[in-house]
Amino acid sequence: MNLADICDNAKKGREYALLGNYDSSIVYYQGVIQQIHKHCQSLRDPALKVRWQQVRQELTEEYEQVKGIMGTLESFRSEKPVDIPAPQSDDRPEDPAVWPPPTPAEHRCVEITPLTESVFRLHGKKGVGDAQGDVEQKKFDGTGYDSDLVDSLERDIVSRNPNVHWDDIADLEDAKKLLREAVVLPMWMPDFFKGIRRPWKGVLMVGPPGTGKTMLAKAVATECGTTFFNVSSSTLTSKYRGESEKLVRLLFEMARFYAPTTIFIDEIDSICGRRGTSDEHEASRRVKSELLIQMDGVGGALENDDPSKMVMVLAATNFPWDIDEALRRRLEKRIYIPLPTAVGRVELLKINLREVEVAPDVDLDLIAEKIEGYSGADITNVCRDASMMAMRRRIQGLSPEEIRALSKDELQMPVTMEDFTLTLKKISKSVSAADLEKYEAWMAEFGSV
Numbered sequence: 420m421n422l423a424d425i426c427d428n429a430k431k432g433r434e435y436a437l438l439g440n441y442d443s444s445i446v447y448y449q450g451v452i453q454q455i456h457k458h459c460q461s462l463r464d465p466a467l468k469v470r471w472q473q474v475r476q477e478l479t480e481e482y483e484q485v486k487g488i489m490g491t492l493e494s495f496r497s498e499k500p501v502d503i504p505a506p507q508s509d510d511r512p513e514d515p516a517v518w519p520p521p522t523p524a525e526h527r528c529v530e531i532t533p534l535t536e537s538v539f540r541l542h543g544k545k546g547v548g549d550a551q552g553d554v555e556q557k558k559f560d561g562t563g564y565d566s567d568l569v570d571s572l573e574r575d576i577v578s579r580n581p582n583v584h585w586d587d588i589a590d591l592e593d594a595k596k597l598l599r600e601a602v603v604l605p606m607w608m609p610d611f612f613k614g615i616r617r618p619w620k621g622v623l624m625v626g627p628p629g630t631g632k633t634m635l636a637k638a639v640a641t642e643c644g645t646t647f648f649n650v651s652s653s654t655l656t657s658k659y660r661g662e663s664e665k666l667v668r669l670l671f672e673m674a675r676f677y678a679p680t681t682i683f684i685d686e687i688d689s690i691c692g693r694r695g696t697s698d699e700h701e702a703s704r705r706v707k708s709e710l711l712i713q714m715d716g717v718g719g720a721l722e723n724d725d726p727s728k729m730v731m732v733l734a735a736t737n738f739p740w741d742i743d744e745a746l747r748r749r750l751e752k753r754i755y756i757p758l759p760t761a762v763g764r765v766e767l768l769k770i771n772l773r774e775v776e777v778a779p780d781v782d783l784d785l786i787a788e789k790i791e792g793y794s795g796a797d798i799t800n801v802c803r804d805a806s807m808m809a810m811r812r813r814i815q816g817l818s819p820e821e822i823r824a825l826s827k828d829e830l831q832m833p834v835t836m837e838d839f840t841l842t843l844k845k846i847s848k849s850v851s852a853a854d855l856e857k858y859e860a861w862m863a864e865f866g867s868v
Contacts, residue, residue, distance in 0.1 A: 425454050429478060436481075441489045448482040466607045559676050568662075568669055572654075581637035581647050588634050589770055589795070590763025594754055598622065598639050601752045602731050606643045606679060619752045621714060621732040623687075625739045625858065625866075626756030627850040629796025632735035635756070636683040639733065646677040652689040655706065664709040671713040671730065678728045687734040688741040707743060714749045739861050753867045755858065758794055758850060761787055767795055771802035778833040786839050792848045801839070801846050808838035 432447035455475040462468045559569065585595055605618035612618050624632040640647035648670065655666045674680040684690065691707045714732060734750055736742060747753075759767055764787040790798060809832035814822050 425451055425458070428454065432478075433481070436485050436488075441485055441492070444485050445482070445489070448478060448485065452478055452482065466604070470607065559673050565665075568666060569673075572648075572666075572670060572673060581640045583634055583637035583641050585638055585642065587770075588631055588638055589766035590759045591631060591635065591756065594624070594635060594756055595638075597752070597754050598635060599642075602639050602681070602733075603642050605729065606645075618729055618731070621734065621750040622752040622754065623739070623742075623747070623750035624733065624735045624754050624756050625862065626737070627758060627794055627854060627858065628737050629794035629849065630756045630758060631795050632756050633683070633685060636681065636733045636735065639731075640681040640683075643679060643681065643731075645679045645681045645731070646674075648674060648680060648682045650682060650684045652686060655690060661705075663706045667706060667709045667713060674730045678730055680730045682730060682732045684732065684734045686736060687746070688736045688738045691743050691746045694743055694745075707746075711743075711745050711749065714746075739865070740857070747865065751867065753862070753865060755862045755866060758792065758855070759798070761791070764790055764793070764798060767798045768802060771799050772806070772834065775806045776831065776833040778835040780836045781834065781839065782836065786843075789843055790848075792850065792852075794848070794850055797846065797849055801842055804846060805838040805842040806834050808841060809834065 428447050428451035432444050432451060435441070435444035435447065452475060455471055455478070459468055459471050459475070462471065559573070588595070601619045601622050605612040624635065626632060636649075637647065650670065655663055655670070657663050657666060670682070674682055691710055694704055694707060732750070739747075739753075765783050768783045768786060790801060793801070810830050813830060813832065814825070817825075
């Protein structure tokens, strides 16, 4: 038994009920209710168990409704039939255009409720509707806005399945734990996160470049099952007066429509730097003001808002000291994303080298010691360069014609320890000790770990 079987049985039970085949519908309903009951007994997570019990209760209510319909039909069949006299006139229309033949069952349009989507969302998986195209995505109504702006945001920003999971991100366990508490748990336990426990309006991820802030944001969106808006400064910038503010307002309108939603604003210091500086432009100030106003009105900010319909703002920056004070206040949770630890560096090496052959002499622990102070992006560059060393040796001295004649197998040579040694002589770390001290000082003053 797996999730696909549960979703398939629930879908068939509903299809047969809508088609009037109540006997088959009852069989599928009984089966899926029993499957969910067994699945609940195997779960360890109390919150997940409660959600599955809610799904089971919903299916049980539908099952009782189908049984009620069957009982009503049986009562009709048991009554004595009444003789109805045939019509005396011959004006009954017989034209096939007026009396079309009945539509075959396999061609009828069946409306499927989104239970299967909610079942998959519990586990952060892709829904059946997304995979098979039988559940139509709702479309934002852009009435009152420029259609080009709406199309641009739909095309460039909305990502309904980032498909990045916690296991795809090495190390950063503290950051994952904080993000689960701030973003994921309110989606799973909406009844608990109310009143003073209401979810955070915004989360700011602070850290050196290349430490995995964007990956963490995508993992949050995947685990929550939310629509993901990936925003940058160029997305919300226009050369026409007043259009940038409209883009900000439209972004949050769309986010509320597609709720639950995660808005990820990368390099937020470029959009909302300190106000009142000498080099600040009037248009830039208006955009900042609109962003601050919209962030005060997002879902989850009020006591009575439903956490499952919230709009969570995730922001990332490499320059937290340049962010406006009002924005810093709205980003209530501020998390530090540090450089990878020794264990994290080994995990990153394994993740980056899983698609290439590695020679037996490669000692990942020794390499991890040598790359202390490297960011995740730096480690990826090291692995990429080392994996190309064998190819460079193979094509050295060959003519272009000979290089084109080489087969793929001739270039598939293992990465050796010598390749890493040569690579480390060329690629240095990108984060200085002085930068790390600035991050640590800022977090000590404004952090909320």
